[in-house]
Amino acid sequence: MExxxxxxxxxxxxxISKSQWNATTARHLLNRAGFGGTSAQVDALVAMGPDxxxxxxxxxxxxxxxxxxxxxxxxxxxxxxxxxxxxLLLQARKSNDExxxxxxxxxxxxxxxxxxKQAQEVQKWWLRRMIETGRPFEEKMTLxxxxxxxxxxxxxxxxxxxxxQNQLFRKYAVGNFAQLVMRILRDPAMLKYLDSDESRxxxxxxxxxxxxxxxxxxxxxxxxxxNDIKEGARALTGFTFEDDAFKFNASQHxxxxxxxxxxxxAWDGDDFARIILSRKESSEFLCRKLYRFFVNDGPEMPxxxxxxxxxxxxxxxxxxxxxxxxxxxxxFRSQHFYDTSNLGATIKSPVQxxxxxxxxxxxxxxxxxxxxxxxxxxxxxxFMPPNVKGWECGQTWINTSTFxxxxxxxxxxxxxxxxxxxxxDENLAHWDTTALETxxxxxxxxxxxKESDALMDIVLAIDGSAMRRQQFKSYVQTLGGPLKxxxxxxxxxxxxxxxxxxxx
Amino acid sequence: xxxxxxxxxxxxxxxxxxxxxxxxTIPWFLQHSxxxxxxANSRVTSHAGVPEDKILVVVQLGGGNDGLNTVxxxxxxxxxRARPQLGIVAPGKNNGAIELDKKIGIGLxxxxxxxxxxxxxxxxAVIQGVGYPNPNRSHFASMDIWHTGSSKGRGDxxxxxxxxxxxNGSPQADAEISIGRTAPLAMIGSVSKPVSxxxxxxxxxxxxxxxxxxxxxxxxxxxxxxxxxxxxxxQSAFLMRTAxxxxxxxxxxxxxxxxxxxxxxxxxKLATQLKSVGAMIRDQMKxxxxxxxxxxxxxxxxxxxxxxxxxxxxxxxxxxxQNDLKAQGNDGNVVTMVFSEFGRRVKQNxxxxxxxxxxxxxFVIGAGVNAGVHGTHPSMTDLDNGDLKFTTDFRSVYATIxxxxxxxxxxxLSSKVLGQAYxxxxxxxx
Numbered sequence: 001m002e003x004x005x006x007x008x009x010x011x012x013x014x015x016i017s018k019s020q021w022n023a024t025t026a027r028h029l030l031n032r033a034g035f036g037g038t039s040a041q042v043d044a045l046v047a048m049g050p051d052x053x054x055x056x057x058x059x060x061x062x063x064x065x066x067x068x069x070x071x072x073x074x075x076x077x078x079x080x081x082x083x084x085x086x087x088l089l090l091q092a093r094k095s096n097d098e099x100x101x102x103x104x105x106x107x108x109x110x111x112x113x114x115x116x117k118q119a120q121e122v123q124k125w126w127l128r129r130m131i132e133t134g135r136p137f138e139e140k141m142t143l144x145x146x147x148x149x150x151x152x153x154x155x156x157x158x159x160x161x162x163x164x165q166n167q168l169f170r171k172y173a174v175g176n177f178a179q180l181v182m183r184i185l186r187d188p189a190m191l192k193y194l195d196s197d198e199s200r201x202x203x204x205x206x207x208x209x210x211x212x213x214x215x216x217x218x219x220x221x222x223x224x225x226x227n228d229i230k231e232g233a234r235a236l237t238g239f240t241f242e243d244d245a246f247k248f249n250a251s252q253h254x255x256x257x258x259x260x261x262x263x264x265x266a267w268d269g270d271d272f273a274r275i276i277l278s279r280k281e282s283s284e285f286l287c288r289k290l291y292r293f294f295v296n297d298g299p300e301m302p303x304x305x306x307x308x309x310x311x312x313x314x315x316x317x318x319x320x321x322x323x324x325x326x327x328x329x330x331x332f333r334s335q336h337f338y339d340t341s342n343l344g345a346t347i348k349s350p351v352q353x354x355x356x357x358x359x360x361x362x363x364x365x366x367x368x369x370x371x372x373x374x375x376x377x378x379x380x381x382x383f384m385p386p387n388v389k390g391w392e393c394g395q396t397w398i399n400t401s402t403f404x405x406x407x408x409x410x411x412x413x414x415x416x417x418x419x420x421x422x423x424x425d426e427n428l429a430h431w432d433t434t435a436l437e438t439x440x441x442x443x444x445x446x447x448x449x450k451e452s453d454a455l456m457d458i459v460l461a462i463d464g465s466a467m468r469r470q471q472f473k474s475y476v477q478t479l480g481g482p483l484k485x486x487x488x489x490x491x492x493x494x495x496x497x498x499x500x501x502x503x504x
Numbered sequence: 505x506x507x508x509x510x511x512x513x514x515x516x517x518x519x520x521x522x523x524x525x526x527x528x529t530i531p532w533f534l535q536h537s538x539x540x541x542x543x544a545n546s547r548v549t550s551h552a553g554v555p556e557d558k559i560l561v562v563v564q565l566g567g568g569n570d571g572l573n574t575v576x577x578x579x580x581x582x583x584x585r586a587r588p589q590l591g592i593v594a595p596g597k598n599n600g601a602i603e604l605d606k607k608i609g610i611g612l613x614x615x616x617x618x619x620x621x622x623x624x625x626x627x628x629a630v631i632q633g634v635g636y637p638n639p640n641r642s643h644f645a646s647m648d649i650w651h652t653g654s655s656k657g658r659g660d661x662x663x664x665x666x667x668x669x670x671x672n673g674s675p676q677a678d679a680e681i682s683i684g685r686t687a688p689l690a691m692i693g694s695v696s697k698p699v700s701x702x703x704x705x706x707x708x709x710x711x712x713x714x715x716x717x718x719x720x721x722x723x724x725x726x727x728x729x730x731x732x733x734x735x736x737x738x739q740s741a742f743l744m745r746t747a748x749x750x751x752x753x754x755x756x757x758x759x760x761x762x763x764x765x766x767x768x769x770x771x772x773k774l775a776t777q778l779k780s781v782g783a784m785i786r787d788q789m790k791x792x793x794x795x796x797x798x799x800x801x802x803x804x805x806x807x808x809x810x811x812x813x814x815x816x817x818x819x820x821x822x823x824x825x826q827n828d829l830k831a832q833g834n835d836g837n838v839v840t841m842v843f844s845e846f847g848r849r850v851k852q853n854x855x856x857x858x859x860x861x862x863x864x865x866x867f868v869i870g871a872g873v874n875a876g877v878h879g880t881h882p883s884m885t886d887l888d889n890g891d892l893k894f895t896t897d898f899r900s901v902y903a904t905i906x907x908x909x910x911x912x913x914x915x916x917l918s919s920k921v922l923g924q925a926y927x928x929x930x931x932x933x934x
Contacts, residue, residue, distance in 0.1 A: 195804050198855040206859065207804065214642055226641070298739055347739060377702065389644050395742055399687045400750035401701030404708060411711045419710050426715075462740065465731045475721040490716035497711060498725055499743035 009305055009341045013312045015333040021050045025338050031461060031504050032294050032346070033057045033332055034136025036356040039439035039458060054332045058174065058325060060135035068167065073122060077115045078158045080243060112157070119159040123382045124368040126166060127375075130355045131365050141173035142166065143351060144293055146382070149184050149216060150390035151193040153383045161189040162383045164244065177286060178277050178322040181217060185239060185269050186246035194388065197240040201254045204233035209272070211388050212236075217276050219285035224261060224276070231258040235272040277322070283314040287327070294328075295337060296345040297394035309336050344462035344503040347397050350378035352504060353406060354413075360459070361492060362435050363413045370418065374409045378402045398502065410496035414489055433488050440483055451483045452476040452491070459495045461503045468498065558909055561781055561794045561840040562663070563774070563822070564688065567802030568643065570811055571847035571864025572892075574616070575630055575881075576601040579609025582850075582884035590807060590852040604630070605877045615812050618819030619867070622826060626875040627835075628867065629931040631901060633882040635863030635894025639846065643802070643860070646845040651690040653899050653922050662902055663793050664693025665921045666910065671696065678753055681784065682795035683777045691795055697746075698795065699753045704761040704780065708754045727751050760787035766831035767824060774798045775821035782828040785838060792910065801844060805855035818842070822869055830871075839870035839909055839932070843898070849890055863894035866901055868931050872909070878931050900926040908932045 016025065026045040030037050034057060045053040081089065092100035130139045146169055153162050165187050172180040184190050185208075191197050194208035209232035214220045238253030239246075258267050260275050267275070276282060287310045291302050295309070302310050313327050320326045331337055348356060354375055358365050365371070375381060379402055380391055391397075408419045416428025436458070443454035452473040456464045464472070475494055479487040495501060577583050578594040578601050592613060595603040601611025602620045610630075612619055622628040636655070640646045648657030660668070667679045680691045682700040691698035701707050709726075712719040729748045730741040760783045769775040769782075777796035784791060798818075803811050822840060829835040847864025863882050882892035903918035903926040911917040913934075919925045 195855070198805060200854050203854045205804065205853070205855070210642065214645075220642065220645055299737075345739060347743075377706070387643065395739070396687075398743065398746050399698070399700040400746060400753055401703075401707060403746055403750045404701075404706060404754070408706065408710045411709070411714070415714065417710060417714070419706050465733050467728070467731050468725070471721060471724050471728075475718070478717065486716075490714070490718065493711045493714060493716070494718055494721055494725070497709060497722055499747040500740060502743050503739055 010335050010339045011306060011308050012335040013309065013330060014335055016050055016335050016338050018049055020335075020338060021053075022046060024343070025050070026053060028338060028343055028461075029053055029057070029332060030136075031356070032337075034140055035130060035352060036360040036504075037136075038360065038362060038435055039442070040435065050333060054329060057137045058329055058332070060138050063134050065133065065135050065138070066129070068170075072125070073118055073160055073163050074114075075160045075244060077111055077118060078160060115157060115159050119153050119162065119383065120369065120372070122159050122163050122166070123372050126382055127351070127355070127368055127372060128365070130351065131358050136359075138170060138173050142169045143349075144290075145169035145173065145180070147293075147385065147390035147393075148289065149190065150385035150388050151187075151189045151383075152385055152387070156189050156192040158189065158192070160244065161192065165189040166383075174325045174328060176322050177317070177324055178273075181212075181273050181277060182270060184216070185212075185236070185273060186241075188241035188244060188246065191239060191241050191246070196236060199233065199237050199239075199252070201237050201252050204230070204237050204254065206230065206233040208239075209233035209236055212273070213276060215389055217273075217282050217285065218279060219281060219288075222281040222285060223279050228260050231260045231267075232272045232276075234258050235260065235267040236269045239269045280314075280318070283317040283322070284310065287311075287313040287317060290328075290331070292393060294331065294346075296342050297347060298345055299395060301394075306336070309334075344460075344500075346504045347394055347502055348504040349391065349393060349397060350375040350380035350402075350406075351382065353378070353502070354409060356504070357410055357413050357496070361414070362432070364416075364431050366413055366416060370412070371409075374405060374412070377405045378409070403502075406502060407497045410501070411493055414492045414496065429486065429489050431489075433485060436488060437484050440488075448482060449473075455483060455488075455491060455495060459492070460498070460500050462500055464498070464500060468500070472498075557837050559785060559792060559794070559834075559838045560663075560905060560910060561778075561796070561825075561838060562690070563778075563818075563840060563842040564795070564797035565801050565814075565818070565842065565844035566643075566647070566797055566799035567844070568646075568846045568848055568860055569801040569814075569844035569864060570803060570807065570858050571844075571861075572850065573807075573811060573858075574613050574815065575604070575632065575865040576611040576613065577609060577881055577884060578611050580884045586851045586884075588852070589856065590858070608877065608881065610877055610881065613812070613815040615815040616819040618821070618823030620819075621823055622869055623875060627826060627871055627873060628869050628875055629873040630877045631866045631868065631896055631929065631931060632877065632879040633863045633892065633895035634843075634866045634879070634898050634901060635846070635892075636897055636899070637894075639862040639888075639891070639894070641846065641860040641862075643845060648689060650843060650845055650898060651688060653902060660694050661688065661690035661692045662921060663690045663795070664696050664698075666693075666906060666917070667691075667696035667792070668693040669917060669920050670911065676790055678756065678789060678791050680793040680795070681757075681781075681789075681791050682797075683780055684795075684797055688795050688797070691793070697749070699749060699757070701753075701757065704758050707750075707758060723751065756789065757784065760784045760789060763787070765828055767827045769824045769828070770817070770820050772817040772821055774817050775824055778821050778825040779828070782825055782832070785829065785834055786832045803848070803857045804853065804859060805857040807852075807857040826869065835871040839868055839872055839905070841901070841905065842867040842869070843901075847892065850884065850887060850892060851890060862888070862891040864892075866898070868901070868905075872933055874931050874933050878929060896929070897926060900929050901931075902926075904929045904932060908934060 023042055023046055027042045030045060048056055089104055133139050151165060168183055168187055194211055195205040196208045199205035206229050210229045213224045218224055234254040235258055238249045240249050241247055255266055257264055260267060260272055263275050291310050313331060316330055317327045354371050379397055385391055412418055417424045439458055440451055440454045444450040453469055476491055481487055483491055573592055576592045584591045593600045595601050595611050599614055602614060604610045604612050619628055645657055651661050652659050653662040663680055678699050680698040682688055682691055682698045684702060687698050687700045709722060726747040730744040734741045763783060765779055765782055769779040781794045800814055829838050843866050844864060846860060846862055848858035848861040853859050880895045882895050899922050903922060906918040906921055907913045909932055
C-alpha cells in the first residue's frame, strides 16, 4: 500500500532482481516511463525481463516513429515584414495614411487569428502523438522538458516557435542536459518569452538570467545572489533571434567584464550557462525534479529518507557529464523505483490521465479539441503552462473542481457523452472492448465472482481496499451478466470515478 | 433548494458539512445514520465570540501590479523623471490621474473610476507602500511570501492557518472557497483546504445521467471519505477526502449560482468571478473567505495599454460587486482586500514597461472600512537599488483584518496565525 510504513522504504539503487519482475512492476514502469498500456503490452514487457524492458523503453531510437517535417506547420504566419513592406509602413505612419495603416492592421489581425488557430493544431498534433506513439518515453520526456523550461504561447503568440521548441525538447529528450541548456538559450520561443530579445547593453533585462538560475538550472536561492542575476543578465545581452533562428547581436552585447558565482571574465551567455552548470547544485536540482516527476510526487518528496536516491542520481549525472540516459536507466532499474511505497504514489497529470485512459482501456480518442480543453480545465494546457515555473504537479492538480472534470473526462472517453451535451448518441458508447474482456478472463478463469476484482486490478495503480472492492462488486452484480460490452462500459465509468483512479 | 432532494440529503447540505468532514473516515452508511439524527435547525459551527457573518474576499493581481501607475504620486518630480513616457499626468490634465488626496498629491489611475466612486462613498481604503523586508523579486518566491506570511515563503497559507485556528481541528468543508483552476497556497492549511472551482455547471459527475443506475454506487464511493486502512496523509487519503468535499460542495454551490444577480456585472474575468462570490454570499453560504484572482500584471513591455485595461477591469468589477452586496443588504458584512506580489521598479525600462520591483499600495474595500489614504508613500528619492522602500508590512494588513474583522481583538488571533504580533492599522472601523 502506498505511503505505508515509510521506515521500510527500500532506497537501494541496485537493480531489481528477475524474481521481482512481474505484471505489477512492469506496469509501473510503463505507467511512469510512458502513458500506461494494455494488459498485452504489459505482458510483453514482463517477457523482456527488467533490463530488457527498461532498455526497450529508453533506447527508443531504433523503434519506428512518425516522421515530423519542418513544414508540418506554416512557418510564415508570423513572418516579419520584409524591407519593402517596412518601408511602406513607415511611409504610411509618416504621412498618417489612415487607409494604408488600416490595411496593415487588418493584415495583422488576420495573422493573429490564423496563428491562434495554428496553435490549436499544434496542441492537437502533440496530444495525438502522445496517444499514438510507439516511443512513449520520448514523448514523456518531451513533456517533462516542456514543464521544466516552461514557455507559454499566450506570451509569445507564435505557434511555429512553440512547435520548434517542442522539436528541440524531443531531440534532446534523453540527450545531454548541458547541451539542452545551451540550446534553450538559443531558442526563439524562450528568448521571446523571457524578454531576451528586448535586453540591451546598458539596460539588461533580467528575466532570462533570473529564471535560468532559479528555475532551469540551480534552483531558487541555490548558490547565487541578486548580483549574480544582474551580472548574468549582462552576459546574456545580445542573445536574440531573427525570424525563426537564433541571432547573436554583437552591437547589443555587453562585452565588459562580469563576475558570476565568483568567476570574473568577459562572459557571454554560453559562459554564464557553463559557470552555473559547473556547480553541484545543478545536478541536484534537476534530479529532485526528475524524482518528483517519475518516482513520487507526494508532499515533501523527496524526503529525508529518499534524499539519498536523488543524491545518487545527481552523482551519476555529474559523472556522466550531464548525459541523461545513464541516470534514467539507473533510476528505472533500481529497487527503490519499484518499492511498494512508490507504486501508485504519483497523481496523474491531466495529460497523463487523458493519454493513459486511452492507451490503457483502448477507448476511442474521441475529439482532440475536446480533450485539449479538458486538460486545460484540469490545469494543464499544452504549450500554455501557467507561468515560467511550469506545472507544480502532485496534489496541486487536485481540487474539488478538477476532481469532477477528471471523472467527467473519463465518462466522455468511455461513453462519448460530453459534459454539457443534450444530444448524446448512445452508439458512441459501443467500442471494441475485446482486449479488456480477454484480460479480465485471463485473471478470472471463468469465475464470474472475480470479474469486478479483475477489472479493478487492471485499471487501478494500487490495490483497492476491501471496502472498495465490495462496493464495486455489488454494483457489478446488479449489471446481471458477464463484464462484456455495455456492462463493461458501465463498470468502467464507475471504476474511473474512484478516487484511486487518479493515482499512477 | 430544489424540493425533489431527499430529506436526509437536504439536512446534509444545509447543516451537515462540518459534521461530514469530521467523520470523513467513517464509512458511508454510518455517516448517513449520523446525519439522520441531526436536529433540523442545528448550527454546528458556532464558537463563542467569533463573528460568523463577517466575510473576507481576497483579490489577487498576479504578475506584480505597477503600484506607481495605480496610485499616482503626481506631486513628485522624481516620478515623472523616472517615467518620461509611462508616467500618468496630474489630475486636471488630459488623461490625468483622478484626484484622491490633494494635500499629499496622490491620485488614481484614470481608468479606476470605479474606485473613485467607492472612495467618494466612503468605502475605499488605500494603504500605501506595502511590502516586507529583504524583498524577493521572483514572482513565485514573492507570491509564496505573501501567501504564507512567512519571510521565507514556506509553510501553510495564512488563510488556511486562520481556518485551522478557528475550527478546533475540524474545518467546515466550505469555510474557504477559491474561484480558479488551482487552489491558492494562501488557503492551504494543515487541516483545512479550500473548495475551488472554475465553472459551476461542470461541478458534478455526468455519469449519473447514464442509463446504468450508477448514481447510488457513485455516491457510495465518492462520499466514503478516507477508507479504513488507508494511511493518513497518503495520496490516496488525500484523493478520497477531496472526493467527499467535492460532493458536499457541488449541490450547494450550483444552487447558489442558479439565481440571477440583483445588479449587472461587466463581462470581464474578474467581474465574472466576483459575480459568483456575490451569488454565494447572497445564498448565505457559511464561507468566511473567498479568493479570486486575475493575472497579466507582469508588464515588462508596452505597458500603458495593457495596464490601463487591467485598471478598468479592477475598478469596474469591484464597483459592481459592492453594488451587488449593497442590493443584497450584505455590504456591511464583507470586506475585499486587493494585493499583488510586488510593485514594479521606479524607472521605466527600454521596452515601454517596468521590471519587478518592491513595495506597492493595497486596497481594502467595504462599508466597514475607514475610507482614505493610510500609511506613508515611500520616498521617491531614498531608494533601495532603484526600488521603493516599504513603509507598511503586509502582515500588519493581515493582522488588522484577522483581529478586527475575522475575530475579536482580545483573542489576538493574528499572533497565532502569523507566528508573531504585528502592529494594527486603522483602515477598519472598529
